[in-house]
Amino acid sequence: MRYLVDSRHYNASQGPILMYTGNEGGIWAFYNNSGFITDNLAKKYGALVVFAEHRYYGKSWPFGTAAESMKEGNTKFLTVPQVLRDFVGLIRMLKTDESRPELANRAVIVGGGSYGGMLSAWMRMKYPNHVQGALASSAPVRWFNGTTNPNTWTKIASHVIEKQGGQMCYYQYKYGFYDLTSCVYDQFKWPKIKEIFGLCAVPTKPDEINTLIDTIAGSLGGMVQVNYPYAADMGGDLPAWPTKAACDAAAAYPAAENLEAVQSVFNFTNIEAIGRAFQVSFNHSGDASCIDVDGSPGGSTPSDIPFGWTI
Numbered sequence: 001m002r003y004l005v006d007s008r009h010y011n012a013s014q015g016p017i018l019m020y021t022g023n024e025g026g027i028w029a030f031y032n033n034s035g036f037i038t039d040n041l042a043k044k045y046g047a048l049v050v051f052a053e054h055r056y057y058g059k060s061w062p063f064g065t066a067a068e069s070m071k072e073g074n075t076k077f078l079t080v081p082q083v084l085r086d087f088v089g090l091i092r093m094l095k096t097d098e099s100r101p102e103l104a105n106r107a108v109i110v111g112g113g114s115y116g117g118m119l120s121a122w123m124r125m126k127y128p129n130h131v132q133g134a135l136a137s138s139a140p141v142r143w144f145n146g147t148t149n150p151n152t153w154t155k156i157a158s159h160v161i162e163k164q165g166g167q168m169c170y171y172q173y174k175y176g177f178y179d180l181t182s183c184v185y186d187q188f189k190w191p192k193i194k195e196i197f198g199l200c201a202v203p204t205k206p207d208e209i210n211t212l213i214d215t216i217a218g219s220l221g222g223m224v225q226v227n228y229p230y231a232a233d234m235g236g237d238l239p240a241w242p243t244k245a246a247c248d249a250a251a252a253y254p255a256a257e258n259l260e261a262v263q264s265v266f267n268f269t270n271i272e273a274i275g276r277a278f279q280v281s282f283n284h285s286g287d288a289s290c291i292d293v294d295g296s297p298g299g300s301t302p303s304d305i306p307f308g309w310t311i
Contacts, residue, residue: 001060001086004031004051006038011046016107016132017094018047021087021123023116026058027051030116033226033234037111048103052090054083054119084123091130111135114225138225157224164227165247172250173220173277176270177213183271184209192268196275198283200290212293216274219281220246237285245284246277 004027009015018037022030031038031051042049053060056078061069068074087110095104108131110120117139124134142148162170183189184206193209194202197216203209223242226234232242239245250273282291 001055001090002027002053002058003090004028006031006042006049006051008049009039009042009046010048012100012102013046015046015048016109017091017103018042018045018049019087019091019108019110020049020051021110021112021116021119022052022054022057023112023114023119024054024057027053028058029234033228033232034113047109048094048100048106050090050094052087055086080119080122083119084126087119087123088127088130107132109133109135111137112139113137114139153221157221160224160227160243161220161247164241164244165250169247169250172270172273176272176274177217179266179268179271180209180213180216180274182266184213193271196268196272197278198275198288198291200292203293208293215293216278219278220274223281236281238281239284242280246280249276249280250274252276 018041020027020030020034020037034051038049041047055062056069056075062077063069063071063074091108094100095106097103110123110131111117111134112120114137117136118141120134121136121139121141123131124136140148140153143150143152158170161173180193183193190203190209193199193212197212199212203212219236220243222236223238223246226232226238227241227243230240232238282288
């Protein structure tokens with residue numbers, strides 16, 4: 001298991017351990033975008049900061065390589081209980097490190113965001129003897145059937161889009177997805193879709209259009225999640241305030257003033273709008289010559305996030 005240790009602000013006389021419970025991705029991406037932990041909290045409490053990578057992501061492959069680890073039968077070890085045990089094992093190792101004997105009696109505060117936050121909460125619940133506190137940011141631990149409205153996330157994301165980009169951006173997204181969905185079985189429109197989204201090839205089957213729709217929705221929602229006031233590389237090379245940047249890109253071409261006409265008469269206007277917004281997420285740097293339907297640039301292998309996340 002790969003892990004990172006940051007001792008820049010560590011006060012050996014009293015500092016606790018702040019451990020990030022890594023989620024679905026390489027650990028460096030989480031470290032580089034978690035300044036609240038690495039700078040603010042670490043400096044305030046003189047903490048030793050540790051970022052633990054999630055098994056089957058980044059470079060933490062139980063069977064040596066990604067290809068071998070993801071073979072049928074080998075993914076049976078990709079479970080939450082196994083991940084929590086990994087984190088406990090890391091805590092035990094840190095506390096028995098002869099170079100830092102003072103850590104044996106230091107509090108461990110875990111933290112994470114989204115799924116990583118859920119892991120932090122579960123760590124505190126299941127292993128209170130190892131973890132003295134948890135900061136579970138945006139952790140939907142109650143997001144199960146009958147407990148939380150399944151549309152909650154969509155409502156929050158839509159509100160952010162409206163607030164950042166205005167009502168017109170919201171309508172462009174709404175009708176753009178509506179029109180794009182109507183193209184799933186209309187192969188005569190697929191060449192135009194290739195052009196709009198800068199795809200590497202014309203889609204060849206309805207499933208590819210559906211994959212593209214899911215990818216676009218994920219990218220626009222992802223920008224809401226990392227809507228920081230500064231450029232970031234979490235989930236892609238993103239500018240500051242990416243949601244607003246995407247809405248500005250969507251509005252680059254005059255939208256139809258008559259919203260009723262947009263709804264009733266098919267055209268590519270709003271599909272083009274979400275196409276420009278999509279580029280902010282997947283090709284903001286302009287380095288990719290084309291985009292695969294799954295969102296990976298230039299025909300490259302998809303990132304490890306969907307690779308393991310969909311198992």
